[in-house]
Amino acid sequence: MKGQTVYRRYPWLNSGLVILLLLLTLVSLRIGPVSISTSELINALVHSQDSNQTLRHNMILIELRLPRLLLAILVGGSLGISGAALQGLLRNPLAEPGLIGVSSCAGLGAVICLYFGLSTLSIWLLPTMAMTGAALATLLLCWIGRHHAGNLTLILSGIALSSLAAALTSLALNLAPSPADVQDMVLWLLGSLNYRSFNDIQLCFPFVLIGLILLMSCGAKLDALTLGEAEAQSLGVNLPELQRQIIVGTALSVGSCVAVTGTIGFVGLVVPHLLRRWVDYHPSRLLLSSALGGAVLLLAADIALRLLSSTQEIMLGVVTALIGAPFFLFLVLQQKWRVP
Amino acid sequence: MSVKPLLSADNVYVELQKRKILRGISLCLCKGELLGLLGPNGAGKSTLMKALAQLLPYRGEIRCMGRSLQQVPAIERARLIAYLEQSVQKGWPIKVHDYVALGRLPHRSTWYRNMHRDHDSKAVKIAIEQVGLGSLDDRPVVELSGGEFARVRLARALAVQTPLLLADEPVSVLDPFHQLQVMELLRRLCCDGRAGIVVLHDLTLASRFCDRLLLLDKGRTVASGIPRQVLTPVNLQQVYQVQAMVGEHQQQSYILPWSCYSTESSSEEKYR
Numbered sequence: 001m002k003g004q005t006v007y008r009r010y011p012w013l014n015s016g017l018v019i020l021l022l023l024l025t026l027v028s029l030r031i032g033p034v035s036i037s038t039s040e041l042i043n044a045l046v047h048s049q050d051s052n053q054t055l056r057h058n059m060i061l062i063e064l065r066l067p068r069l070l071l072a073i074l075v076g077g078s079l080g081i082s083g084a085a086l087q088g089l090l091r092n093p094l095a096e097p098g099l100i101g102v103s104s105c106a107g108l109g110a111v112i113c114l115y116f117g118l119s120t121l122s123i124w125l126l127p128t129m130a131m132t133g134a135a136l137a138t139l140l141l142c143w144i145g146r147h148h149a150g151n152l153t154l155i156l157s158g159i160a161l162s163s164l165a166a167a168l169t170s171l172a173l174n175l176a177p178s179p180a181d182v183q184d185m186v187l188w189l190l191g192s193l194n195y196r197s198f199n200d201i202q203l204c205f206p207f208v209l210i211g212l213i214l215l216m217s218c219g220a221k222l223d224a225l226t227l228g229e230a231e232a233q234s235l236g237v238n239l240p241e242l243q244r245q246i247i248v249g250t251a252l253s254v255g256s257c258v259a260v261t262g263t264i265g266f267v268g269l270v271v272p273h274l275l276r277r278w279v280d281y282h283p284s285r286l287l288l289s290s291a292l293g294g295a296v297l298l299l300a301a302d303i304a305l306r307l308l309s310s311t312q313e314i315m316l317g318v319v320t321a322l323i324g325a326p327f328f329l330f331l332v333l334q335q336k337w338r339v340p
Numbered sequence: 341m342s343v344k345p346l347l348s349a350d351n352v353y354v355e356l357q358k359r360k361i362l363r364g365i366s367l368c369l370c371k372g373e374l375l376g377l378l379g380p381n382g383a384g385k386s387t388l389m390k391a392l393a394q395l396l397p398y399r400g401e402i403r404c405m406g407r408s409l410q411q412v413p414a415i416e417r418a419r420l421i422a423y424l425e426q427s428v429q430k431g432w433p434i435k436v437h438d439y440v441a442l443g444r445l446p447h448r449s450t451w452y453r454n455m456h457r458d459h460d461s462k463a464v465k466i467a468i469e470q471v472g473l474g475s476l477d478d479r480p481v482v483e484l485s486g487g488e489f490a491r492v493r494l495a496r497a498l499a500v501q502t503p504l505l506l507a508d509e510p511v512s513v514l515d516p517f518h519q520l521q522v523m524e525l526l527r528r529l530c531c532d533g534r535a536g537i538v539v540l541h542d543l544t545l546a547s548r549f550c551d552r553l554l555l556l557d558k559g560r561t562v563a564s565g566i567p568r569q570v571l572t573p574v575n576l577q578q579v580y581q582v583q584a585m586v587g588e589h590q591q592q593s594y595i596l597p598w599s600c601y602s603t604e605s606s607s608e609e610k611y612r
Contacts (some may be wrong), residue, residue, distance in 0.1 A: 038391050091429075091431055114587050118564075146422060220445055220448070223430075223442055223445070224442055226431045226432050226434060226439070226442060227431070227439075227442055227493075227496065228428035228429065229427065230390065230393075230423070230425045230432070231423060231424070231425050231428065231497075233395055233414075233422035234393050234418060234421065234422070235418045235442070235443070235445050235446050235500070236414040236415040236417065236418035236445070236446050237414075238414055270526070280434060280435065280438065281432040281433050281434045281480075282432075282434060282438065283432065315580075331519065332512075
């Protein structure tokens with residue numbers, strides 16, 4: 001009987017998030033400098049060659065709004081699920097992808113690319129460098145995980161790594177050859193979904209997919225970690241393997257997203273925290289809900305900034321940080337759980 | 341008796357941060373037996389429990405039903421040995437029922453499938469009732485008192501339904517009623533064909549409920565055998581440095597630590 005009350009709320013939450021996501025999808029495709037009604041939207045996507053107007057709408061959707069929409073969902077989902085998985089692994093509600101240094105190392109890779117002007121050689125080089133940054137951070141964290149098994153060591157190493165990457169990024173900005181380069185780097189670091197195409201999505205989608213599968217499959221092991229590391233291991237959880245799975249999953253999904261959109265913070269922190277009570281604090285159930293919730297939040301933030309921006313577009317990373325940072329402070333002050 | 345031991349340890353050495361914690365411990369546990377692990381703070385009891393549960397690197401051989409435990413896959417080992425750590429933080433505020441149900445994880449066919457099987461929910465229900473927590477079923481674990489949480493954790497370990505239970509100080513934070521209740525429960529489970537090793541500090545409980553005792557000090561076995569042979573005044577003085585009041589009630593002996601045994605420097609050095 002009591003089990004039923006537990007299981008009832010959880011599927012409703014996910015269905016609600018999916019419906020919300022579909023509604024926001026519709027809004028996201030409709031709004032913009034050229035407003036497209038729902039019927040025009042369907043026309044443009046189904047009969048693209050019929051008239052001049054549908055052709056124009058089709059162009060706008062395919063070239064601008066659809067990539068932006070899909071990217072918002074991919075990035076939001078990746079950040080949400082990575083945050084949930086890391087918080088489960090470290091049993092700490094303050095963990096998020098930015099904390100273990102994956103985001104900042106990816107950012108560093110991109111900044112290096114911009115600094116040396118490599119991005120002009122090939123459009124693929126910037127995302128590739130960013131992903132390399134994320135991969136190197138991941139390898140280092142895996143190595144640390146293998147030799148010093150504790151989760152606290154992992155958090156602290158992540159903070160050190162993240163600070164180092166931030167310092168090197170600042171150094172690149174400091175020594176940048178021209179103000180234009182500085183502007184390029186800063187704008188990229190702020191994070192945006194603007195002017196992204198299906199090429200960008202093609203680049204990050206396979207990595208995001210593998211990352212999501214890796215993260216989704218560790219639910220039960222994260223549940224077991226609720227009991228503490230030793231008892232979880234006594235239940236058959238291989239802790240180093242779980243650490244590796246989550247770090248690699250986070251690096252793949254978040255690293256490849258950062259590579260395409262720049263750094264977008266705080267989604268991974270805020271979303272799992274908001275949803276946790278709705279899944280009765282089960283780390284496993286939080287994974288899917290956080291992926292959906294992250295996608296909803298990022299899409300909503302993107303829609304909000306598109307509605308608010310006039311000539312100069314507000315950067316998405318700025319919006320999420322503006323919401324996220326005060327929330328982070330609130331969390332720190334309210335925190336009930338200590339570092340295990 | 342030609343009973344094959346359920347668990348046997350042979351010359352187990354553990355070294356942590358270059359400090360020798362265990363120096364050649366051997367033990368043997370048969371089906372139906374409850375073994376009490378005794379010793380002062382820092383004697384190596386918890387380390388031995390962790391080594392037996394394969395949570396620490398060790399030298400020596402630990403076998404379960406004749407197989408070397410290092411060769412048993414983790415998930416299979418989880419179905420053989422349930423381990424209860426001395427103390428853990430409460431973690432996420434999940435409900436008592438869900439916390440105990442985590443003990444069923446090793447029995448799921450894959451790590452990815454949810455569990456709704458009748459057998460699992462029955463095991464969880466039995467475990468919760470065994471420790472007398474039926475009324476707290478729906479409460480978040482963070483709201484429980486220390487003693488209640490300790491019983492929830494014991495229920496979690498019992499829910500795994502393994503032939504062997506390793507419990508590190510399961511009664512030290514409980515009130516007298518629940519101490520007795522838990523010891524009677526462990527005794528009964530062992531009579532039903534399971535076996536257990538339990539770390540205790542209460543000498544009377546150890547003497548009354550355990551079949552055999554293993555007394556550790558500074559990583560070595562000082563004495564092992566039936567309670568009467570192990571809990572001698574000499575052992576208590578030398579290992580615990582206490583003088584105890586020993587008596588008998590209803591044909592069972594009780595041991596009450598009464599006063600500190602004066603520790604001259606000479607006797608301290610002797611045991612270093």
